[in-house]
Amino acid sequence: MTSPWQRRRQPDDVPTPVAVAVSDFCRRAKSPAPAPEVREALALLLEDDDFRVRALTDAEPETTPLGPFAVVDILRGTAPAVAAQRQSCGYYDVARELAYVREEKTPPRAVAADPSIPSFALPAARPAGESSGKAKKGAKADEATVLERIAPKKRSTLVDEETTSPSEQELAALDEGPSFLRRDLPRPRGRFTRVEAPRTPFVELTRASGKEVLEALLEGSEHRFALLRNMSHRFNGSRGDLTLVDLETVLRDHGLLDALKEKERLQLLDAYTQQRGATGRVGWALGVSPPELQRLVASCGLTEDVEALRERFRREALATSHLTHRLDLLGREKYLADLGIQRKFNESLRKDLERLLRDELPGATDLHGLSDAVGRKYGSPSELVFRAIERLGLAEGLRKQLHPGVPPSTP
Template identity: 65%
Template structure:
C-alpha cells in the first residue's frame, strides 16, 4: 500500500507552471517556500492531479498560513482551517522529512542494459532453389540474405590498374560485420536517488537565533558583511523566519533583542562614509561598491539618518569639480558624463568649460591656420594634450564656429 506521503514522481518532473502557481499561492497565504520545497510537495501528487492544483491555486487562500505541503493536504480532503493549524504547529516539517526518508529507503530502479537488443525476424517458410528444385537450408538462406544486405566495397580505377584487372571484375566476397566491435549508444541514466540526491541544506529554526548562542552567530555574521541587506541574504539561506521566510524585520528584531543592532549600524555608517569619500560623491558607484541597488542605498541612508551628511559630501565634491582650474583636469572630467550627471552639474560644468575654451581659442587664433593647429596652440600654452582639446571642441559644439573664424581670418586682407 502506497503511503499518502510517498513520492509519485521526481521533483524535477513537476511542470514549472504548476510549481510557480503553488509558490505564488503560498506567498499570498503568508507561508512562502523555496522552489525545491514546492517541487518536493508536488512530487507527492501524480500528473493527473495537476489540474486540481491549478484549480485551487487560481483562487484566493481561505485562511493562512498555507505552505506547499498544506496545499497537497487540502487536495487530499483536509479542510483549509485544519491545514493552517498543521502549518503553524510544524506538522508539515515532519511530513517533508518523512517523504525524504521514504524516498531514501525506496530501492533504485534496475539499470538499463548496456547492450542493445534487437528484435530478430521470425523464420520465413523454406524456399526452393529455382535451378535445382531443392529446398534451401536455413544456413544457406541466412548467407544469401547476408550477402544481399552486406555493404559492397567500391573499387577505383587506380585499384583496378594496380591489380591488373578491369573494373568489371568478379565481385568481392561480402565482409561479415564485426559482431565484437563495441557499440556506444546513448541511454538515459536513472536520476540520483537517496543519499546521492542534491537537495538544499535544511534550514534551522528561527528560535535558534533568539537564544544566547545565537548572539555569537549574529556577531560573527556582522563582521563578515557590510550592511543589513547582505546580512539578511546570508542568514535567510540558513534560518527560517517565525512565519516562513526570514524577513528583514525579523532579523532586526533579533539584533535589537541581543543589543547588537547598534554594532551593525555603526559598521554601516562607517562603510557608507568611506564609500562616498572614495567614490567622490557618486551615488551610483557607491551603491555598486557596497553591492546595493540605488533604492536599497537610499533606504539605508534614510534608516541611518545620514541624508544631511551625504548631501554635504556631495556638495563638497560638486564645488571641487566646478572650481578646478587646471585645463587638463577639466577636459578629462568632460568625458565622465555619468559622474557629472550623478552629481547633477553636467550642464553647469559644460557651459563654464565652453566659455573658457571660446576665450582661449580666440587668443590663439592669430597663431593657427586650421582647427588642428589651433588645438595644438591652445594645448601648448596651457599644458593640455591637443587630443583632449580637439575632443572638447567637438563635444561642446565649437568646431563649426571655430572653422568659420579661421576661414574669415585667412580671407582677411590684413592677415
C-alpha cells in the same frame, strides 16, 4: 668435473670495491688490466673468496708481472713465481678464452613453472590408442548439458494461494495504519539536481545561543544587506523567508544593532569620500542596489551628511580652474550626471574654452593646430582639447572662422 676456469658468478655481480682493489694490485704488479677483464677474472671465484682477495691485494706484490687471472691462480694455491711466469708466457690469455667458451656452452638453468601464473601452452596430445567411444559419449553428454541450459524454462500456471495471500498479521498491521509518516520531499529534476539543506527555524536566533551566531556572522559582513544574504539560506524568518525586518528585530533584541549601525556609518562615509560623492560607484563598491543604498543611508541617519559630501564635490568640480582637470571631468559623463551638474559644468566649460580659443585663433590654420596651441599655452594635452571642442559643439563654428570661404561639409 668442474673446471677451475669456469665462472661461478656473473662479472656484473662482482663487488666494485673488490674489483678496484684487484685493478690497483695489478697496476702495482706491472700488469694493468681493464675493468671488464678484472671482473671476468673475479667471476671465477665465489662470493666467499672476496675477503681472501682483499687480503692479497692489500699487501705488496711479491713478484711481477701479475694480472687479474694470476691473482685468481695464486688464491687457488699457485706460487706467485709460477703465476708470474704464466702471466709472461700468455697462459692466462688462454684461460680467459676457455672461461668464455665454457660460459657460452653452458645451457641456462630451467626455471620451474609457477602454478600461480596462467599458461597458454597447448596441452600434450593424447595417445591415439585411447578409445573413441568414451570421447563420443562425453561429447554427447556435453551437448545435452548445453541444450538443457539454453532451453526455455517451463513454469507452472497454478498460483499457490498460501504463499500469495497476505497473512493475518499483515492485515492487522494495515488496519492499524502506518507506524510513521514520511515527510514529502521535493522531487528532483534532472540528473544534477541539488536539494538545499533544511533551514534553521527563526526561533533559534531569538534564543541566547543565537547571539553568538549573529556575532560570528557580523564579523564577515560589511552591512545588514550582506548579512541578510549570508543568513537567508540558513535561517527561516518569522513568516517564511528571512526578511530585513526580522533581521533588524533580532539584532535589536540582542543589542547588536547599534554596533552594526556604527560599522555601516563608517563604511558609508569612507565609500562616499573615496568615490567623490558618486552614488552609483558607492553602491557598486558596497555591493548593494540604489534602493538598498538609500535605505542604508537613511537607517544610519546619514542623509544630511551624504548630501553635504556630494555638495562639496559638486562645488569642487565647478570651481576648479585647472584646464586639464576640467577637460578630464568632461569625459566622465556618468560622474557628472550622478552629481547632477553635467549641464551646468558643460556650459561653464564651453564659455571658458571659447575665450581661450578666441585668443589663439589668429595664428591657427586648422582645428588640430588650434588645439596644439591652446594645449601648449595652458599645459594640457592637445587630444583633450580637441575632444572638448567636438563634444561641446564648437567644431563647426571654429571651422567657419578658420576657413571663411569654404562651404560647410554636408553629413
